[in-house]
Amino acid sequence: xxxxxxxxxxxxxxxxxxxxxxxxxxxxxxxxxxxxxxxxxxxxxxxxxxxxxxxxxxxxxxxxxxxxxxxxxxxxxxxxxxxxxxxxxxxxxxxxxxxxxxxxxxxxxxxxxxxxxxxxxxxxxxxxxxxxxxxxxxxxxxxxxxxxxxxxxxxxxxxxxxxxxxxxxxxxxxxxxxxxxxxxxxxxxxxxxxxxxxxxxxxxxxxxxxxxxxxxxxxxxxxxxxxxxxxxxxxx
Numbered sequence: 454x455x456x457x458x459x460x461x462x463x464x465x466x467x468x469x470x471x472x473x474x475x476x477x478x479x480x481x482x483x484x485x486x487x488x489x490x491x492x493x494x495x496x497x498x499x500x501x502x503x504x505x506x507x508x509x510x511x512x513x514x515x516x517x518x519x520x521x522x523x524x525x526x527x528x529x530x531x532x533x534x535x536x537x538x539x540x541x542x543x544x545x546x547x548x549x550x551x552x553x554x555x556x557x558x559x560x561x562x563x564x565x566x567x568x569x570x571x572x573x574x575x576x577x578x579x580x581x582x583x584x585x586x587x588x589x590x591x592x593x594x595x596x597x598x599x600x601x602x603x604x605x606x607x608x609x610x611x612x613x614x615x616x617x618x619x620x621x622x623x624x625x626x627x628x629x630x631x632x633x634x635x636x637x638x639x640x641x642x643x644x645x646x647x648x649x650x651x652x653x654x655x656x657x658x659x660x661x662x663x664x665x666x667x668x669x670x671x672x673x674x675x676x677x678x679x680x681x682x683x684x685x686x687x688x689x
Contacts, residue, residue, distance in 0.1 A: 454478050454479065454499045454500065454571055455478075455479050455480075455481070455496070455498040455499050455500075456473055456478050456479065456480050456481070456498055456499065456500050456501070456502060456567070457480075457481050457482075457483065457489065457492060457493065457498040457500075457501045457502070457528075458470055458473075458480055458481065458482045458483070458501075458502045459482075459483045459484075459485075459486070459489040459501060459502065459503045459504055459507060459512070459515065460482070460484070460502070460504045460507070460533065461484045461485060461504065461506075461507045461508055462504075463484075465504075465556075466482050466484070468560060469502060469560070469563065470482060472560035472561075472563065472564055473564060473567065476564055476568075478567070481498070484507070484508070485507055485508040485509040485510075486507050486508065486509040486510030486511060486512070486514060486515045487509040487510055488509070489501075489503075489507075489510075489515055490510070490515060490518060490519070493519060493522075493528075494522075497528060498528050499528055499529070499571060500528050500529045500530070500531065500567060500570060500571060501519070501528050501529070501530045501531070502531050502533060502563075502567070503515060503516060503530055503531065503532050503533065503550070504532075504533045504534065505532060505533065505534035505535075506534065506535065512532060512533075512534070513548050516530055516532065516548045516549050516550055517548045517549065519549070520548070520549035520658070527613040527614075529551045529552075529570040529571065530549060530550045530551050530552075531550070531551065531552045531553075531554065531563075531566060531567065531570060532550040532552070532553050532554070533554050533555075533556060533558070534553075534554075534555060534556065535555070535556045549654065549658065550651075550654075551570055551615075551647075551651060552566055552569075552570060552646060552647040552651065553647055553648060554566060562646075565646070566646050566647075569641070569645065569646055584621065584624050584625050586624050586627065586685040587601070587685045588600055588601050588672065588685055589601070589620070589624050589663075589685070590607070591617075591620060591621050591624050591625075593621060596614075596617055597609070598610045598612055598617060598620055598621075600663055610662055610663060611662065612659070612662060613658075615640065615655055616655065616658060616659045616662065618640050619636070619640065619655055619656070619659055620659060620663065622636070622639055622640065623672075623673060623681075623682075623683035624683060624685070626683065627683050627684065627685050628682060628683070628684065629682060629683075630676050630679055630680055630681070630682045631680045631681055631682065632679055632680035633649040633650070633652045633653075633680055634649065635680070636652050636680070636681075637649055637652060656673060656681055659673065660673055671684070672684060672685065
């Protein structure tokens with residue numbers, strides 16, 4: 454697994470690199486945001502450890518730009534910061550970070566968070582399962598998903614691993630209301646670390662890819678005060 458460490462403090466970058474390489478991970482290091490984007494474009498990593506306060510472009514801007522770039526690999530992003538205020542966590546997650554750690558941190562916990570992120574997947578038991586609804590076809594084994602545009606045409610959806618798992622969970626249980634805790638248990642299980650509002654971030658990103666109008670979703674509906682549910686209604 455290839456990990457890109459974006460951290461301007463040399464001692465912290467070295468500490469992270471040594472801890473991860475000891476566990477068998479391959480690491481590259483960038484000390485600023487501009488170089489981090491260049492390294493990402495040259496070779497997309499499996500996971501990025503991204504400090505919030507870095508020279509050039511800050512971590513929030515780097516995270517947002519990476520999430521806007523189409524590509525075959527959409528890496529997990531673990532954001533680091535010396536700030537501990539709640540608003541910083543919310544902003545970091547809203548830009549597309551998957552998890553969040555506040556300095557100072559334990560190298561052992563950081564390695565555990567990295568392993569948890571890289572293990573994220575649905576546990577489907579290995580059976581070839583295809584779920585078909587009025588608007589979607591989700592193939593669990595082939596890990597492909599498409600949305601019907603009309604009776605003759607379908608659009609292949611370009612989803613990240615976690616977005617696919619989230620859509621699969623919804624379409625397999627139409628009408629069911631899921632709260633954040635239930636979705637975390639379904640998607641991550643005991644591997645989850647971090648703020649449960651990361652669920653909202655992934656739902657928003659999935660909506661952008663499957664909804665005709667993400668601001669007024671037709672499929673993934675918000676149930677105020679509870680969570681989310683999937684409705685497979687005809688799209689006008």
